[in-house]
Amino acid sequence: xxxxxxxxxxxxxxxxxxxGTLWRxxxxxxxxxxxxxxxxxxxxxxxxxxxxxxxxxFVLVGHLMGLFVPESWTNAVGLKERAYHLxxxxxxxxxxxxxVAGIALLLYRRRTNTPVFRATTRNDKLMYAVLLAAxxxxxxxxxxxxxxxxxxxxxxxxxxxxxxxxxxxxxxxAMEGVPLTxxxxxxxxxxxxxxxxxxxxxxxxxxxxxxxxxxxxxYRSRGxxxxxxxxxxRGWEKVDS
Amino acid sequence: xxxxxxxxxxMNLDKCIGCHTCSVTCKQTWTNxxxxxxxxxxxxxxxxxxxxxxRYEDQEKWRGGWELNRRGxxxxxxxxxxxxxxxxxxxxxxxxxxxxxxxxTYEYKNLTDAPLGDDYPVAEPRSLLTxxxxxxxxxxxxxxxxxxxxxxxxxxxxxxxxQARETADRAAVQVKAAFExxxxxxxxxxxxxxxxxxxxxSCPSGAMYKRTEDGIVLVDQDRCRGWxxxxxxxxxxxxxxxxxxxxxxxxxxxxxxLEVGLPxxxxxxxxxxxxxxxxxxxxxxxVTRAAATPDEKDLYEAQLGVFLDPxxxxxxxxxxxxxxxxxWIEAARGSPVYALISTYRVALPLxxxxxxxxMVWYVPPLSPVVxxxxxxxxxxxxxxxxxxxxxxxxxxxEYLAELFTAGDVGxxxxxxxxxxxxxxxxxxxxxGDPADRSxxxxxxxxxxxxxxMYRLLALAKYEERYVxxxxxxxxxxxxxESAVPDGCGLDAPGGPGMLPPEPxxxxxxxxxxxxxxxxxxxxxxxxxHASRRRQTADDIAARPEExx
Numbered sequence: 001x002x003x004x005x006x007x008x009x010x011x012x013x014x015x016x017x018x019x020g021t022l023w024r025x026x027x028x029x030x031x032x033x034x035x036x037x038x039x040x041x042x043x044x045x046x047x048x049x050x051x052x053x054x055x056x057x058f059v060l061v062g063h064l065m066g067l068f069v070p071e072s073w074t075n076a077v078g079l080k081e082r083a084y085h086l087x088x089x090x091x092x093x094x095x096x097x098x099x100v101a102g103i104a105l106l107l108y109r110r111r112t113n114t115p116v117f118r119a120t121t122r123n124d125k126l127m128y129a130v131l132l133a134a135x136x137x138x139x140x141x142x143x144x145x146x147x148x149x150x151x152x153x154x155x156x157x158x159x160x161x162x163x164x165x166x167x168x169x170x171x172x173x174a175m176e177g178v179p180l181t182x183x184x185x186x187x188x189x190x191x192x193x194x195x196x197x198x199x200x201x202x203x204x205x206x207x208x209x210x211x212x213x214x215x216x217x218x219y220r221s222r223g224x225x226x227x228x229x230x231x232x233x234r235g236w237e238k239v240d241s
Numbered sequence: 242x243x244x245x246x247x248x249x250x251x252m253n254l255d256k257c258i259g260c261h262t263c264s265v266t267c268k269q270t271w272t273n274x275x276x277x278x279x280x281x282x283x284x285x286x287x288x289x290x291x292x293x294x295x296r297y298e299d300q301e302k303w304r305g306g307w308e309l310n311r312r313g314x315x316x317x318x319x320x321x322x323x324x325x326x327x328x329x330x331x332x333x334x335x336x337x338x339x340x341x342x343x344x345x346t347y348e349y350k351n352l353t354d355a356p357l358g359d360d361y362p363v364a365e366p367r368s369l370l371t372x373x374x375x376x377x378x379x380x381x382x383x384x385x386x387x388x389x390x391x392x393x394x395x396x397x398x399x400x401x402x403x404q405a406r407e408t409a410d411r412a413a414v415q416v417k418a419a420f421e422x423x424x425x426x427x428x429x430x431x432x433x434x435x436x437x438x439x440x441x442x443s444c445p446s447g448a449m450y451k452r453t454e455d456g457i458v459l460v461d462q463d464r465c466r467g468w469x470x471x472x473x474x475x476x477x478x479x480x481x482x483x484x485x486x487x488x489x490x491x492x493x494x495x496x497x498x499l500e501v502g503l504p505x506x507x508x509x510x511x512x513x514x515x516x517x518x519x520x521x522x523x524x525x526x527x528v529t530r531a532a533a534t535p536d537e538k539d540l541y542e543a544q545l546g547v548f549l550d551p552x553x554x555x556x557x558x559x560x561x562x563x564x565x566x567x568x569w570i571e572a573a574r575g576s577p578v579y580a581l582i583s584t585y586r587v588a589l590p591l592x593x594x595x596x597x598x599x600m601v602w603y604v605p606p607l608s609p610v611v612x613x614x615x616x617x618x619x620x621x622x623x624x625x626x627x628x629x630x631x632x633x634x635x636x637x638x639e640y641l642a643e644l645f646t647a648g649d650v651g652x653x654x655x656x657x658x659x660x661x662x663x664x665x666x667x668x669x670x671x672x673g674d675p676a677d678r679s680x681x682x683x684x685x686x687x688x689x690x691x692x693x694m695y696r697l698l699a700l701a702k703y704e705e706r707y708v709x710x711x712x713x714x715x716x717x718x719x720x721x722e723s724a725v726p727d728g729c730g731l732d733a734p735g736g737p738g739m740l741p742p743e744p745x746x747x748x749x750x751x752x753x754x755x756x757x758x759x760x761x762x763x764x765x766x767x768x769x770h771a772s773r774r775r776q777t778a779d780d781i782a783a784r785p786e787e788x789x
Contacts (some may be wrong), residue, residue, distance in 0.1 A: 038331060038332060038485050039336075039338050042337050044423050053330040095679075114373065115338075115370035116372065206466040208468065210447065211446075211447070218450040219452075220451070221451055
C-alpha cells in the first residue's frame with residue numbers, strides 16, 4: 001500500500017498533469033478558459049475571488065518552500081527550525097484561512113445564485129470537492145499537529161520524500177510515521193494535481209505575465225492558410241439554436 | 242511613414258429611421274447562440290437616451306478607453322499593466338448582465354398544451370439564465386422612442402455632460418423631451434475597429450489583435466482565456482463576454498464577407514441605405530501621437546491628420562512599398578468613407594475623447610429642420626433660413642458635440658451647414674432655377690463638390706456606397722470554386738468512374754446546398770461575382786445574361 005501511495009501515485013499524478021496539459025492544449029484550446037461567472041454576480045465575487053486566489057498563491061509558495069528548499073539550506077542562511085516553524089505556522093495559517101474563507105464564500109455564491117449554479121458542470125463539482133478537501137485537510141493537518149512552541153517537522157519526512165520523487169528514487173521509507181492527516185492531505189493533493197489539466201483549474205497555466213512586456217496594441221497578419229473555411233475543431237461544431 | 246489600410250464605415254444619421262433591421266440581421270448571423278442571447282454586435286440607440294448597456298458612456302464609472310498620465314502619455318483609464326494583473330481575479334468594473342439585460346424566452350408550449358378552459362393561455366416569459374419565470378424590465382432598446390418616459394433622456398450621461406460645460410448655453414441644451422415636441426435620432430452602433438484600440442491594449446493574453454491587412458479588430462478564440470479586461474477596456478462596450486463559452490466575442494465587421502468583396506450584413510440589409518464602407522489609408526506611425534493629443538477637442542483634427550490622401554502619388558508609392566495591394570490603393574481612391582470624412586468633412590467620429598481613434602464615423606443628423614421652419618411660415622429650404630436654424634435645432638448642437646467632437650461645437654455646425662447648403666443648392670438645381678453659386682461658397686465647397694456629395698449621400702448607389710477590395714484577388718477565384726473537387730471524378734481511388742467516397746459538406750461558404758446527392762461532385766452553376774451582379778443590379782432588364 002505504501003509503495004502504491006508514495007511510489008506510484010505521485011508518478012501517475014505527474015504524468016496525468018504533464019500529458020494531460022499537453023493533450024488539452026492540442027485538443028481543446030477553445031475550452032481553455034477561466035469560465036468566469038462574474039457577469040451573473042459581481043458583489044460577492046469581488047470579495048471572494050481575490051481572497052481565495054491570493055490565499056492559494058501564498059499557500060503554493062509555502063508548499064514550494066517547505067517541500068523543495070531543504071532544511072540545511074534554510075539553516076545555512078540563519079533561519080532556524082523554530083523560526084521557520086513559526087513562519088510556516090502563522091504565515092501558512094493566514095494564507096490558508098484566506099483561501100478557505102474565499103472558497104467558502106465562492107461555494108456559497110455558487111450554490112445560492114441561480115445563474116451561477118446552473119452554469120456549474122459536474123466536472124466543476126468534482127473539482128470543487130477535491131480542491132476544498134485538499135485545502136481543509138492541509139489546514140487540519142497543520143493545526144492539529146502544531147502548537148506555537150513546537151510542531152510536526154515535515155521537513156525531515158515529507159519534504160525529502162517529495163524531492164526524492166523528482167530524482168526518480170522515491171524514498172518510500174521517509175513517509176513512515178507521518179501523521180495520518182498529513183498522509184490524507186498528500187494523497188488528496190496528488191489527486192488535485194492530476195485533475196488540473198482536465199478541469200477549469202487549467203487556467204492557472206495561463207497566468208498572463210507576458211502582458212507586462214508586450215506593446216499595448218497587437219497587430220497580426222492574416223495567415224496564409226486563414227482565407228476560406230478551415231477544418232472543424234472541437235468546440236466549433238455547428239450549433240442548432 | 243508606414244502606410245496601413247483599414248476598412249472603415251460611415252453612417253448617415255439623417256437617414257436612420259430606427260427600424261433595427263441591421264441589429265436583427267446581425268443577430269441572426271452572429272449572435273443567435275446560447276451564451277450570446279444578450280449580445281448585440283450591432284444595436285440601435287434612441288438618442289438622447291441611456292444606450293446599451295445602460296449609461297455605457299459614463300467612463301467615470303466604467304473606466305473604458307484611454308487617458309493621459311501626468312507626463313502626457315497614453316494610459317488605460319482602467320489602470321496600468323501591474324494594476325490590471327493585480328486585479329485579474331475579479332474585474333471591479335465589469336458590467337453585469339443586468340446592465341445589459343437579462344435574456345429571456347417565452348413558455349410557448351403553454352399556447353398549444355394548455356387544457357381547454359375559459360381563459361386564454363399565455364406564454365410566460367422565462368429567464369434564459371435561471372430558467373425561472375421573470376419580469377421583463379429592460380432590453381437593448383427598451384427606451385426606444387422615449388419608451389419608459391423622459392427619465393431615459395435625463396439618464397443620458399451626454400446630456401449631463403453638455404449641461405455641465407461652462408461654455409455651453411444651458412438654455413439651448415435643455416433637450417426637449419416632452420412627448421409633443423420630441424424629436425430624437427437614432428444611433429446605430431457597431432464595434433469601432435479603432436486605430437488605437439483600448440480593448441486590444443487591455444487583453445492580458447494577447448488574444449485580441451488588429452489585422453494589418455484591413456484593420457479589423459478580432460478576438461482569437463483559441464487564445465482568449467476569459468479575463469474580461471477587454472469588456473472594461475472598450476469605452477463603447479462593444480466587446481462582450483460569452484457566458485457559455487467563457488470567452489470574449491465582438492463584431493467582426495463580417496470579415497468573411499468583406500474578404501470576398503461583400504458589405505457587412507448590417508450594411509447590406511440597411512433599409513435606409515445609410516451605411517458606407519470603404520478603404521482608408523493611414524499612417525501607423527502617427528497613431529500614438531495623435532491619440533495623445535493634449536486637448537481632447539483637438540482629437541478630431543488629429544485623427545484627420547493620421548489619414549492619408551490616396552490621390553497623393555507619394556502616399557501611393559509608400560503604400561506600395563509597405564505592401565498594400567494595388568487594388569486596395571485603387572479602392573482607397575474611390576472610397577466613399579474617405580470622401581465623407583476628409584474631402585467633404587461631413588462625417589465625425591463617435592466620442593473622440595476616448596482616444597481610441599474610432600473608425601466608424603457618423604454624418605450628424607440635420608433633424609427635421611426644414612419641416613420645422615416651414616411650419617413657422619418661412620421658406621424651409623432657403624439657405625439663409627436653414628443656416629440660422631441650425632443653432633436652434635431641437636437636438637441641440639451642444640449635445641451632438643458631446644457625441645462627436647468632445648464638446649467642440651464648431652465641426653458639428655460646419656458639417657450641418659454643409660448638409661444644409663447641399664439641400665438648398667440642390668433644390669435650386671432640381672427646380673431649374675439659376676444655380677446660386679454663393680451657397681456652396683459659404684460652406685467652402687464648389688458646386689461640383691456639392692453635387693458629388695449629393696450623389697453619394699442622397700442617391701447612394703450600391704456600388705458607390707460599398708467600395709470593398711477582396712482580400713486576395715488571386716485567391717478569390719479559387720475560394721469561389723473551393724467546393725468543386727480538384728481532380729476528375731474518374732481519377733478517384735477505386736478506378737474509373739469512382740466518385741469521392743465522402744459525402745460533400747452540407748453547407749458551403751456561400752450557402753446551403755440543395756439536398757442530398759451522395760457521391761456526386763458539387764459544381765457551381767453561377768459564379769459568385771455573377772450572382773452578386775445579378776442580385777445588386779438596379780435594373781432587372783439590364784441584367785447581363787452572358788454572365789450566368
